[in-house]
Amino acid sequence: MHGYELRKRLNLMLGWRSLLSYGSLYPALKKMLRAGWIEEHTVLSGATSRRPRIVYEPTDAGRAEFVRLMSEAGPSAWEDDNFDIRFAFFSSTDMEIRLRVLEGRRMRLQERLERVQGQLSLTQKEMDRYAAELQRHGVEQVEREVHWLSELIQAERAGTTAPQQPPGAKA
Amino acid sequence: MHGYELRKRLNLMLGWRSLLSYGSLYPALKKMLRAGWIEEHTVLSGATSRRPRIVYEPTDAGRAEFVRLMSEAGPSAWEDDNFDIRFAFFSSTDMEIRLRVLEGRRMRLQERLERVQGQLSLTQKEMDRYAAELQRHGVEQVEREVHWLSELIQAERAGTTAPQQPPGAKA
DNA sequence: TTCGTCATGTAATGGGTTACATGATTAC
DNA sequence: GTAATCATGTAACCCATTACATGACGAA
Numbered sequence: 001m002h003g004y005e006l007r008k009r010l011n012l013m014l015g016w017r018s019l020l021s022y023g024s025l026y027p028a029l030k031k032m033l034r035a036g037w038i039e040e041h042t043v044l045s046g047a048t049s050r051r052p053r054i055v056y057e058p059t060d061a062g063r064a065e066f067v068r069l070m071s072e073a074g075p076s077a078w079e080d081d082n083f084d085i086r087f088a089f090f091s092s093t094d095m096e097i098r099l100r101v102l103e104g105r106r107m108r109l110q111e112r113l114e115r116v117q118g119q120l121s122l123t124q125k126e127m128d129r130y131a132a133e134l135q136r137h138g139v140e141q142v143e144r145e146v147h148w149l150s151e152l153i154q155a156e157r158a159g160t161t162a163p164q165q166p167p168g169a170k171a
Numbered sequence: 172m173h174g175y176e177l178r179k180r181l182n183l184m185l186g187w188r189s190l191l192s193y194g195s196l197y198p199a200l201k202k203m204l205r206a207g208w209i210e211e212h213t214v215l216s217g218a219t220s221r222r223p224r225i226v227y228e229p230t231d232a233g234r235a236e237f238v239r240l241m242s243e244a245g246p247s248a249w250e251d252d253n254f255d256i257r258f259a260f261f262s263s264t265d266m267e268i269r270l271r272v273l274e275g276r277r278m279r280l281q282e283r284l285e286r287v288q289g290q291l292s293l294t295q296k297e298m299d300r301y302a303a304e305l306q307r308h309g310v311e312q313v314e315r316e317v318h319w320l321s322e323l324i325q326a327e328r329a330g331t332t333a334p335q336q337p338p339g340a341k342a
Numbered sequence: 343t344t345c346g347t348c349a350t351g352t353a354a355t356g357g358g359t360t361a362c363a364t365g366a367t368t369a370c
Numbered sequence: 371g372t373a374a375t376c377a378t379g380t381a382a383c384c385c386a387t388t389a390c391a392t393g394a395c396g397a398a
Contacts, residue, residue: 002377002378003378004377013305016313021359022377024359026380027379027380030379049367050365051365080188087305089299127184128260129262130261130262134255134259135184137316141315142187144312152304174350175347175350192388193351194351194389195386198351198352216348216349221395222349222392222393224349225350343398345397345398346397347395348394348395350391350392350393351392352391353391356386356388357385357387358383358386359382359383359384360384363379365377366376367375368374369372369373370373
């Protein structure tokens with residue numbers, strides 16, 4: 001697909017907080033081109049006078065690189081931003097990897113909870129009302145994500161033999 | 172307070188996703204010093220041979236600048252990162268400003284929801300299972316934050332005369 | 343004795359956003 | 371007619387993290 005279209009799609013899928021900008025999109029495509037991961041084809045669109053689109057397609061090397069990236073289940077994969085991207089492409093990954101990413105993410109979040117809750121009792125007295133409320137809400141949000149992850153992990157495990165619908169997806 | 176201590180405090184209050192690094196903390200302090208917003212005092216700590224702490228204190232100009240910053244209730248104040256910081260210092264702000272910030276934030280989140288939900292029906296069929304699940308969870312999280320904000324707004328409004336405990340704070 | 347914490351700082355590096363530049367087309 | 375969308379790109383700028391540098395103290 002071409003850059004403009006790609007941007008729209010990515011913004012739709014992952015554009016909660018920030019939108020992908022042209023200043024990072026196009027240079028990134030050029031980099032992938034130089035690395036040999038994608039090929040470009042210029043395609044004239046309907047009306048002749050219109051600016052031709054540059055359609056990109058993954059090469060074999062690119063596909064291999066994608067698989068390699070998706071099979072990385074290390075710490076970087078359970079960091080906030082990376083996790084979302086990894087999750088969005090879960091369909092292209094083995095269940096083993098999916099489980100490791102989900103569990104890693106959950107671990108990371110639980111670490112955060114412990115860090116805060118360990119010091120919560122200490123600080124709460126001297127802490128500002130609003131600051132405390134912010135923390136309470138933060139804890140709640142993280143706890144909810146942990147719960148969400150747990151359900152997904154369960155669903156993955158249940159589907160050891162047959163692929164499974166994640167909870168919340170329409171039947 | 173001195174830099175090291177400040178870092179710990181801020182990480183405790185706002186360090187959900189990222190920890191404040193020395194590389195941004197100390198240069199920032201120097202900048203505020205040059206701007207005349209803070210003063211530094213070198214303080215020898217208990218053991219004589221220990222590295223002296225550099226304790227910072229706001230000047231009158233600094234305090235004024237703080238008040239000015241806190242009374243900015245424009246769009247930048249309801250962006251993700253800024254909002255948290257603004258909220259954490261709500262105690263130092265008038266209720267008017269607090270309300271405007273809370274309502275602005277809620278509006279921003281509702282815009283996001285509309286953007287996604289408007290196109291949700293269109294895309295859901297051609298969308299990947301996991302991508303859809305990610306979106307569903309994202310929507311849920313945002314809806315929850317909207318609800319949280321609504322309660323806070325109500326609490327602020329109820330406390331027009333007397334200052335009020337935010338819901339969730341201990342009585 | 344070695345590791346973690348206290349405590350302050352600098353330089354390089356990397357990354358992304360913003361703004362600019364261009365120009366045709368479609369919808370109001 | 372004018373604004374928004376399609377469509378691709380570049381350059382300047384900002385800003386934050388990472389890694390490095392230094393050194394004393396307390397605990398295991």
